[in-house]
Amino acid sequence: MIFLQVAAKDLRSELRTKESLNASLSFAVVILLLFSFAFDPSGEAVAEFSGGLLWLVFAFAGALILNRSFARELPNDCLEVLIASPVSGAQLFLGKSVASFVLLLAIELICLPIFGIFYNITWTPKFWPLLGIFLLGTWGMTILGTLFSALTVNLSLRELMLPMLLYPMMIPALMSAMRLTTILLSGNDIGGDDLVWLRLLIGFDVVFTTLALALVETILVR
Template sequence: MTLWAATRANLIKDLRLEWRSKDALNATGFFSLLVVVIFSFSFEPTAEEARRIAGGLIWVAFLFAAIIALNQTWARELRHHVLDGYRLSPAPASALFLGKALGNFIFVAAVEAITAPLFIIFYNLRAVGDASLLILVFLFGTWALVVNGTFFAALSIRTRNREVMLPLLLFPISVPAVLAMVQATTFILTGDDSPLLWIKLLIGYDVIFTTAGLLLFPTVLNAE
């Protein structure tokens, strides 16, 4: 089985499971709606201030939402010993990782697509800079959270306090990515500066950690 075929099989399986249960989408979507509402109460900004802080708020909301989605990602593979079965199968382990990461990317991106318009409505946002660049920031930023999150979720299911461990591992490593997402989003909204440097940083971060994840995942899957 080639890497691509195995990845696609994993991805389709995850999408089908999610389509039938809608667990991750419901929980994550509702959670980020709550975060948006709570933030709106906590900060009551003017239009100018809103532009400056919205980049930070929006990514904090997505970071928390991603944690909720990612925490469930491996849990269902533990039931019925799916991971043990995978270890025995000839399919490449990195395909499992890639399929999972792509699946999580689709879930988190879907939630973001619902939440971002709400942010725009509640904060009366209007981008001064080039708004089309926001799409790049969201694609690369979400992948940065999800690729490391999928990997660290695979580490944290092996610990005693699964759900707590994931953010403890993901947040410190994600510091540069979060900084880049927030800076790029803020620059696009305020039009103060060019966001290109930060988008490039995100791309570099994505390339480095996608490679590291693909290379190290087989080791982690077979760690017993």
């Protein structure tokens, strides 16, 4: 379980510096606040776009967390030392993904009640199914984002390149997560035809986790 040690190291580093955590959380809260001025939070239509709004905020805030995933290893050439260690590229990648996943999920869980207050949305009755969607959507975003973080780590424009690569690839998972979140925040249950979105989200996670674990060694050793 070496990947858990890599994840613990990343989380400890981040909790000491709070570089991406502070930036991501404040960015997410500001976006939620600004959108609450743009739309009428008391309107009935809010529930219709609630899933889309939430996941756009998560995707923007997530890019700030994911950008740091491999960039954290650049000072003092720590990435070279990690790659030269006996830890496989897949374990290293999985550890970094788990750390980013925990950080991003924490941001999402802080944002959810803030979103509820700003937009007058009752989310508590559907918390557990919502958490399930958050877990699946966040894992998809994290696994793909960490892969692109490894790919762009040596680029000078990596802060720009990561979102440019990530968002188009994330469309199937984002669409699914947005749709399912909207259903739940509207007070309905997921069932019937909507299950196809759940299957798509699970399929996305499985396919990209497998691909990323298979490709990451080639990306790290050039």
